[in-house]
Amino acid sequence: MNNGMAVTLPMLPSCAGLDAARTLNLPISEHETLFSTPADLNELETLLMAHPYPAECCFIRRGHGFFILGGTVAHAEATFDRVVVPFLLQQKQPQQELETRKQASAVSAEL
Secondary structure (H helix, E strand, O other), rough: OOOOOEEEEEEOOOOHHHHHHHOOOOOOOOOOOOOHHHHHHHHHHHHHHHHOOOOEEEEEEEOEEEEEEOOOOOHHHHHHHHHHHHHHHHHHHHHHHHHHHHHHHHHHHHO
């Protein structure tokens, strides 16, 4: 018997992160809730009822991060690799460019 897999990835700490994640066109919960409370469970149930698995397997929980469902660990991992990893790499690139500019600016100021 296959019980499935759920993975929570707390990777969207800021409003800017959530704004960027909207470009993925994933279902996003309406409200931020305190983790593991009745309100949190209600918000998760509302999200899953509106976007049932397996038609949707990757979600964004406002204030929590990515939430991935899979029939197996391999399925959840494949979703992570296909959806989340490219998003994280894309978010990291502008940060690296900003750090490079700051370093170049500091060197120029010293000259």
